[in-house]
Amino acid sequence: MTLHRVASGTRRAAQWAVAEAFVAAARDGDLERLVTILDPDVVLRSDGGPDHPELVSLLRGPDAVAARAATFRRFADSATRMLVNGVPGGVAWTPDGRPFAVLAFTVSRERITSIEILADPDRLAHLDLDPLAPGGSPDTRA
Numbered sequence: 824m825t826l827h828r829v830a831s832g833t834r835r836a837a838q839w840a841v842a843e844a845f846v847a848a849a850r851d852g853d854l855e856r857l858v859t860i861l862d863p864d865v866v867l868r869s870d871g872g873p874d875h876p877e878l879v880s881l882l883r884g885p886d887a888v889a890a891r892a893a894t895f896r897r898f899a900d901s902a903t904r905m906l907v908n909g910v911p912g913g914v915a916w917t918p919d920g921r922p923f924a925v926l927a928f929t930v931s932r933e934r935i936t937s938i939e940i941l942a943d944p945d946r947l948a949h950l951d952l953d954p955l956a957p958g959g960s961p962d963t964r965a
Contacts, residue, residue: 835911838930839904842911845928845935849892850899857889862934867891869924872943878924888938898923907939914952922952 841860848856867888871878882888898915905913907927915923924942928935941947 837933838928839911841930841933841935842913842928843904845892846899846902846913849896852893852896854889854893857892858885860935861885861888862931862936865934865936865938867938867940869940870943870946872945874944875942878940878942922947922950925950925952 845857845860848860863885865883865885865888867880867882869878869880880891882891895915898917901916901918902913903916904911907913907925910927910929912925912927914925917923924940925947926941927939929937929939
């Protein structure tokens with residue numbers, strides 16, 4: 824994942840609002856709303872590692888990114904929010920409580936300009952995500 828500058832409190836709140844709107848639209852499977860939240864030049868990078876080569880991708884444009892987001896809507900209900908490299912993000916969990924992916928959203932001018940997704944189980948195993956697991960404190964929930 825790439826490093827990003829940490830935003831001021833007011834700006835960060837606006838970024839969280841955009842990220843949460845994206846998660847809500849993905850949860851609802853609302854492609855039209857997803858597209859409106861995404862920048863016209865949005866880029867999605869995902870890394871599933873050798874265990875999930877189908878999750879290694881580079882997508883460009885709101886239609887492609889929205890379509891991919893809608894396919895993962897089942898993970899939106901269990902997502903927990905957290906800062907990832909200083910930007911809004913979160914962890915998507917499998918039904919049995921294992922982390923499926925870490926996501927980071929870069930937001931500019933009230934639109935998502937990039938999404939970074941780490942879904943490589945080997946790399947996820949090295950992250951301390953237990954405090955964020957579903958059922959954690961309410962302030963960490965997406």
